[in-house]
Amino acid sequence: xLETCRLSAVEMARRIRAGDLSVRDLVAAHLDQIERVNPKxxxxxxxxxxxxxxxxxxxxxxxxRGAALGPLHGLPVVHKDLQPTKGVRTTxxxxxxxxxxxxxxxxxxxxxxxxxAIALGKSNTPEFGAGSQTFNPVFGPTANPYDLTKTCGGSxxxxxxxxxxxxxxxxxxxxxxxSLRNPASFCGVVGLRPSPGRVPAWPAPLGWSTLGVEGPMxxxxxxxxxxxxxIAGPDPRSPIALGEPGTRFAAPLERDFTSVRVAWxxxxxxxxxxxxxxxxxxxxxxxxxxxxxxxxEAEPDFADADDVFKTIRAWTFATGLxxxxxxxxxxIKATIRWEVERGGRLSAADLGRAExxxxxxxxxxxxxxxxxxxxVLPVSQVPPFPIGQEYVHEIEGxxxxxxxxxxxxxxxxxxxxxxxxxxxxxxxxxxxxVGVQIVGRHRDDRGVLQLAHAFERTAGAGxxxxxxxxxxx
Numbered sequence: 393x394l395e396t397c398r399l400s401a402v403e404m405a406r407r408i409r410a411g412d413l414s415v416r417d418l419v420a421a422h423l424d425q426i427e428r429v430n431p432k433x434x435x436x437x438x439x440x441x442x443x444x445x446x447x448x449x450x451x452x453x454x455x456x457r458g459a460a461l462g463p464l465h466g467l468p469v470v471h472k473d474l475q476p477t478k479g480v481r482t483t484x485x486x487x488x489x490x491x492x493x494x495x496x497x498x499x500x501x502x503x504x505x506x507x508x509a510i511a512l513g514k515s516n517t518p519e520f521g522a523g524s525q526t527f528n529p530v531f532g533p534t535a536n537p538y539d540l541t542k543t544c545g546g547s548x549x550x551x552x553x554x555x556x557x558x559x560x561x562x563x564x565x566x567x568x569x570x571s572l573r574n575p576a577s578f579c580g581v582v583g584l585r586p587s588p589g590r591v592p593a594w595p596a597p598l599g600w601s602t603l604g605v606e607g608p609m610x611x612x613x614x615x616x617x618x619x620x621x622x623i624a625g626p627d628p629r630s631p632i633a634l635g636e637p638g639t640r641f642a643a644p645l646e647r648d649f650t651s652v653r654v655a656w657x658x659x660x661x662x663x664x665x666x667x668x669x670x671x672x673x674x675x676x677x678x679x680x681x682x683x684x685x686x687x688x689e690a691e692p693d694f695a696d697a698d699d700v701f702k703t704i705r706a707w708t709f710a711t712g713l714x715x716x717x718x719x720x721x722x723x724i725k726a727t728i729r730w731e732v733e734r735g736g737r738l739s740a741a742d743l744g745r746a747e748x749x750x751x752x753x754x755x756x757x758x759x760x761x762x763x764x765x766x767x768v769l770p771v772s773q774v775p776p777f778p779i780g781q782e783y784v785h786e787i788e789g790x791x792x793x794x795x796x797x798x799x800x801x802x803x804x805x806x807x808x809x810x811x812x813x814x815x816x817x818x819x820x821x822x823x824x825x826v827g828v829q830i831v832g833r834h835r836d837d838r839g840v841l842q843l844a845h846a847f848e849r850t851a852g853a854g855x856x857x858x859x860x861x862x863x864x865x
């Protein structure tokens with residue numbers, strides 16, 4: 393059964409359509425893998441095995457009748473435990489919601505089911521998705537599949553680990569400050585932060601916000617594109633939904649990159665970067681050059697990016713979670729209470745100043761990307777760190793001021809609204825994954841996927857499972 397779980401999602405879909413693989417056998421193989429491996433890592437926190445097998449049987453019957461099949465027909469998926477799932481416990485990683493069962497699906501869950509995927513359960517997340525370390529008081533921490541003493545990152549940590557361990561071929565997630573990219577980097581899988589509005593979100597209290605997005609995670613870039621083709625596209629429930637249909641992402645990703653200009657990061661305005669990360673990422677420059685890219689050391693001006701992100705993030709937390717914190721106090725973790733308190737102290741002048749700088753940042757990036765089609769930099773400033781450590785306190789001798797300061801390489805990109813992907817770039821000397829982040833022009837999600845696909849193929853190892861997937865008993 394493990395051989396089946398090793399297949400890419402694209403290959404699974406092909407075999408199902410060819411009649412070489414039943415959906416029942418595919419789902420059963422993944423449920424067996426969850427039973428074997430999940431006790432070691434704690435990635436899938438709510439399992440719906442009987443429901444999944446019943447849906448698999450119906451999917452096989454539909455295909456036998458010659459019914460039209462969706463793009464994700466029969467493919468297993470796990471939903472992040474921030475996504476409301478009708479009739480299935482959704483805790484948001486919080487004791488306040490530990491027994492909450494929604495009465496309706498989110499738009500993302502609805503769209504994935506409509507494309508024919510089979511939900512296996514919910515993946516672990518930090519409380520309300522805050523912080524890039526996956527632990528919470530309801531389910532505990534999720535371990536890194538390459539080293540169980542290390543974190544898997546976050547906040548889509550459970551999804552990344554489930555992918556790396558062959559427990560699912562697809563996982564959905566969210567990304568405000570790096571929550572699709574950081575765990576992908578830490579776990580050796582791929583995660584895309586799409587352009588805001590590419591994957592419409594509902595319910596969303598701040599429907600006009602562009603800071604947080606929803607998106608796909610998988611083991612290969614082609615699988616990522618297949619998943620995106622099913623979840624992207626307009627919906628009237630999202631006021632910022634982009635009008636392009638998702639089907640455009642189903643087209644082949646092959647492209648000639650000869651003479652395409654790529655900006656290679658320098659020091660990102662003096663950010664501290666762990667020397668192990670720097671070594672792995674910089675070693676990948678030759679792979680981009682082997683594709684024919686013209687690679688030059690250059691980077692956008694990120695002045696004010698930190699202040700703008702933190703101001704808008706704090707306001708978002710205060711607006712979205714303020715009432716919950718007021719009602720439940722110490723039942724909510726300290727970093728969220730800190731964000732809400734900070735957001736509550738912001739004035740209209742503070743927010744206005746942040747939005748003016750936000751616009752200036754966008755235009756600086758726009759002008760920079762007129763010369764370069766892509767910008768490459770590390771996903772995270774550090775490799776995976778100890779699982780018992782809530783966040784990074786120091787990088788190369790530089791103290792971190794807050795619980796998110798070690799994620800600036802991700803959230804500087806978030807505040808720009810640029811599409812960005814984390815793709816495996818290599819390993820540290822002690823065997824921990826490090827991701828390369830590819831950033832594209834405004835709304836060029838497809839271009840980002842194309843370059844990531846080409847880069848992935850230069851290594852010839854896309855889609856590999858973590859050793860734990862093979863050895864856990």
